[in-house]
Amino acid sequence: MTVWDDLVGQQRVSEQLDAAARDADALVTAAAADAPPPDASKMTHAWLFTGPPGAGRNQAARAFAAALQCVSPDRALGGSPGCGFCDGCHTTLIGTHADVSTVAAVGAEILVKDMRDTVRKSFTAPANGRWQIILVEDAERLNEKSANAVLKAVEEPAPRTVWLLCAPSVEDVLPTIRSRCRHLNLTTPSVDAVADMLVRREGVEPEVAAAAARATQGHVDRARRLATDPAARARRAAVLKLPLRVEDIGGALKAAQELVDAAAEDAKQLAEETDTKETDELKAALGAAQGGRLPRGTAGV
Structure with missing residues (x-):
């Protein structure tokens, strides 16, 4: 089982993301060894995932984020990133990875005040993971100010930062942003x-x-x-x-x-169901997973 198994009916997209994740892994490995980067790479700093409701654009973006953060030892033996089980994959998939920030619309729009900290974080180096990843699940809901903030970050990103934007169609995203992204279109699964x-x-x-x-x-x-x-x-x-x-x-x-x-x-x-899932994730993030007691002072969260 890999992170790509949940992308139902998206074989072409899975293959493209897998190839990009391999090249991304090679880039990080070369940088760690102070070696020159590969001559050609399918990896880029900004991606736009589009597709109709139910196609799985958010799942595809999160699966790609997990593959980018994969730390499985099998990678060194020629395996593909995205094992689905290592700490990097697991924490990314459940939403607790320190270097994967998720932005989702709470109301009708994503306001600039909700993006400031995320944009600021995008210019920092990864704390523990291999990449600093910003996943915007509702890019079509960026208003003018928040979209301009994202544009500035996408135009001049930090070396190890990746933006993953999700929207129903390319027309739903500011032209200046989508022109700087690699576009992947998901189709309705059969x-x-x-x-x-x-x-x-x-x-x-x-x-x-x-x-x-x-x-x-x-x-x-x-x-x-x-x-x-x-x-x-x-x-x-x-x-x-x-x-x-x-x-x-x-x-x-x-x-x-x-x-x-x-x-x-x-x-x-x-x-x-959503409340139970989010409560369990919060408890896990606070260190009280699997029925353990909450640390002192965190019960009110």
Whole structure:
């Protein structure tokens, strides 16, 4: 298993990122040995990941970040960076690596005040990892001021800093920024590719996996949720039957209320899952992973 295994139906993109990660590893190795850099390199300091919802652009960017931070000893033996198990890969994938900063929109825009510290950090050398990586998950939500701050950092980056920007399309990013990035476009995975992933990675029955992949039209996260959550499948089945029960205004109002209730239940469950995940990640970052006690003075965080 490698970091590229979660990029469903993106073989071309995986190969390009793998080649770039190999060249990036060669650059760092040469610098550590005070040797001249390789003559040609597929690695660059700024990348733009685009693609429709569900294609996995954020996952691709994070997988690439993990490969850049990979410290597996197999690399010295000719192996490809991105083992998925070493400390560099693991901490990057779960979001706790000290040299990988993630920026995501909280509201409608990413404000310049939310980017100042990140831009400042981009000009520093890596503390522990091999690269200083800035991952912007919602680059389309950069407003004019925050986009200009990013532009200045991308124009003159530090030698070991890499910017990874994610957006639905190139048109969603400031032209002056996208012109300085290497562009990778992800496509919607095929139904067969999504179903195969659900069977291999989630242990889902083939019939259930195929049905979930078709129902979600290749959206990986939604397909995973539908295939692994019987309650979600039951709510979907109930919603699909609603039109057959609407015969008058009263029936329409009742159906509308059931739709609202189903959406509220889905939202509640997603919020609880996200809260649990983020709480566990915070505890791990504070040194209280796997059920351990929180350090003194950090319980209120």
